[in-house]
Amino acid sequence: MSDSRPIGVFDSGIGGLTVVKALQEILPNEEIFYLGDTARVPYGNKSAETVERYSLELAGMLIREKAKVIVVACNTVSSVSIPKLRASVSVPVIGVIEPGAQAAVAITRNRHIGVIGTRATIRSGAYENALRALNVHVQVSSQPCPLLVPLIEEGLLNDKLTDQAIARYLGPIISNGIDTLVLGCTHYPLLAPAIGRALGSDIKLVDSARNCAVAVRNLLDRQSLRAASSAKGKLQVALTDSADNFLNVARDALNLDIGDVELRTLS
């Protein structure tokens, strides 16, 4: 039995393409429909109510594309909107927080885990809650890193300015004694080399994009929703505003094959 409907993925903008990349590597036969809300990006400094309202709209658009599962490729949305999304759509919804938290708890040795993300994600306490739900003895050091998204979107992936911002943000939580760091924003895998340099070899990185893709594969297997193994995977990208510079940055850094980008105007 196979299911040829697309995996629906949405994000506040372009950053969620790191999840698409991870999905393509793990699920090469799947069709992916990606929707990025570039007309209202970024969500990271916006209120929970506003983020929830936007994400319900985007999920509705993916349902109209016949998505068989909805992947929330955005930590900010995952941290505040998953319960409302699950209540409002009839297909499974997978976010990035739970899978990242599970991977971090499996990796840590000293039970001290760092989490970095946008202001909204960190303020929500979503990672802290998810980590503690898995292991009450885990200690969590969180740090909002609001400048990293703009630096990434400018393509400054290997740049002195970015290295300085990373050093400033990570210094305190490294001193706290973490042995594992969760990249709690789907933009951040693009900075994995720079963040790795700042951390040194003793601290392990947990990439929430990759762990989310693994969770999607497990779900498709459990519910017999995989595409036929003979199917040729494909990617369709739709944005709510014309793409800016960052689409080129992401495409190049992730080596993604993106065809024509559709424009979907929000009502």
Add this chain to the structure above:
Amino acid sequence: MSDSRPIGVFDSGIGGLTVVKALQEILPNEEIFYLGDTARVPYGNKSAETVERYSLELAGMLIREKAKVIVVACNTVSSVSIPKLRASVSVPVIGVIEPGAQAAVAITRNRHIGVIGTRATIRSGAYENALRALNVHVQVSSQPCPLLVPLIEEGLLNDKLTDQAIARYLGPIISNGIDTLVLGCTHYPLLAPAIGRALGSDIKLVDSARNCAVAVRNLLDRQSLRAASSAKGKLQVALTDSADNFLNVARDALNLDIGDVELRTLS
């Protein structure tokens, strides 16, 4: 004759409060209604069509507040939406570009003017067109500075990171030989000290917020729209999403007296 209706001011977010500050200094008797679209901020990397659509919505909201004039306290909006706004509302509309261009042409000695702003403002060529319309012999060196808004919104007004970003952006246009620099983004007056340090004393700064306020005063005088000189000016602030950290940064840096902030949900 006097007119007690408010001056309506709108911006993509909080940055336009620099224009409010300048208006208060020049027009202390006026009531000001400020509307910031924090639910969709920033506009600087969005398309002209989307920025135009958003700005028509915001202007409509100000008209319902009985604004006697609409001040577009945002360079990105001013650079793309002024003609459509003027065609669609019945009160005068003043942007920040024309007044800034007039001041720059009056100040320059060597007729070589620099302009910094968001990607959308610079891409629009609006300053270049306005400057050339005033003096065909003017040479313009433009530079988009996309990282300055996030740095300002983080409150890093006097910070090594910000100084480095400024040096990187301004280096090339200083070398080009400008003698005047237009701050073509209403956020940038908050960086006037840092930008001044980078420029040295030979290059003059043109603050588009201040010049916009002067243009508003001249318009009110011409059309007999000033409030009574006995009136006590007041400021009302409404935002389309709950205020984040940057409202505090702006309030402190500008020494503004902001009471309760209203929330206006977009339809």
